[in-house]
Amino acid sequence: FPSHDTPRAAILRKCKERGWEIKDQDAIFDSEALEKIDGGDFYIDLGFSGSKKIHRPAYQALLNRLEEYEYVVVYKLDRLTRRVAELGDVLELFEKTKTSLVGIEDGVDTSTRIGQSMAELLGTIAAAEARNIRDRVMSAQQTMLKQGKWRGGPPPYGYDIKKGKPGEGSTLVIVTGNRS
Numbered sequence: 001f002p003s004h005d006t007p008r009a010a011i012l013r014k015c016k017e018r019g020w021e022i023k024d025q026d027a028i029f030d031s032e033a034l035e036k037i038d039g040g041d042f043y044i045d046l047g048f049s050g051s052k053k054i055h056r057p058a059y060q061a062l063l064n065r066l067e068e069y070e071y072v073v074v075y076k077l078d079r080l081t082r083r084v085a086e087l088g089d090v091l092e093l094f095e096k097t098k099t100s101l102v103g104i105e106d107g108v109d110t111s112t113r114i115g116q117s118m119a120e121l122l123g124t125i126a127a128a129e130a131r132n133i134r135d136r137v138m139s140a141q142q143t144m145l146k147q148g149k150w151r152g153g154p155p156p157y158g159y160d161i162k163k164g165k166p167g168e169g170s171t172l173v174i175v176t177g178n179r180s
Contacts, residue, residue, distance in 0.1 A: 006075075007075030007076075007079070007104075008042065010075055010104050010105075011042075011073050011074075011075060011104065014073055014102065014104050015073060018071075020070075020071060020073075022040070022041050023039075023040030023041045025039050025040030025041075025042070026039055026040060026042045026044060027039040027040055027041060027042060027043050027058065027061065027062075029043075029057060029058060029061035030061075031057035035061055035064060035065075036061050036062075036064075036065055041069075043058040043059065043061060043062040044058055045057065045058040045059055059080075063090070063093060066093060066094065066097040066099045067097045067098075067099070069099050070098075070099065070100065071099065071100050071101075071102055071111075072094070072099055072100070072101050072102070073102045073103075073104065074101070074102070074103050074104070075103075075104050075105060076103055076104070076105045076106055077101075077103040077106045077108055077119060077122050077123065077126065078122070078123075078126035078129070078130075080101075080103075081123070081126075082123075082126040082127050082129070082130040083127060083130075084123055084124055084127045087119070087120070087123035087126075087127075088120070088123075091110065091116065091119060091120065094110060095110075095116075100115075101119060103119070103122070106118070106119075106122050108122060144169055147169070148171060149164075149168075149169035149170060149171060150169065150170045150171055150172050155172055156172070158174060158175055159172045159173065159174060159175060160172070160173055160175050161173075
């Protein structure tokens with residue numbers, strides 16, 4: 001997402017439509033203890049992908065407090081996770097805590113059996129899409145390397161990046177002379 005304003009507005013609208021109370025304030029959490037220590041009901045990990053098994057403090061803090069919520073509303077299910085095994089574990093945790101998961105854009109509501117099945121199906125599709133994205137990126141990087149193009153990131157010591165015309169890519173050039 002370009003920002004979290006659009007998903008936030010959609011979540012607020014959905015909660016208002018359903019008559020669910022929500023504190024419109026970001027939750028403040030201890031990222032070491034993975035605990036909510038203050039604030040509202042928005043748990044946001046900006047800049048973290050749902051497809052990588054990485055430490056997402058707000059996500060973990062939410063999971064640790066699920067029993068406090070009747071519903072957890074996400075903009076899209078794949079913002080929660082794109083890993084099938086993790087989704088299965090999360091859905092079990094939601095069921096155990098009697099918390100329903102609602103995905104606005106996906107039309108998912110796990111308070112029904114059909115909604116649970118839909119969440120599982122969409123989780124499988126999201127995982128496949130994450131693999132496809134990874135494969136496309138790796139393929140593009142391999143093609144760039146074969147063509148002698150720089151695939152991105154900071155240049156190695158002793159090299160600079162020479163920007164090409166749009167669509168041509170960039171190349172590495174050896175630094176000559178003093179760098180100051």
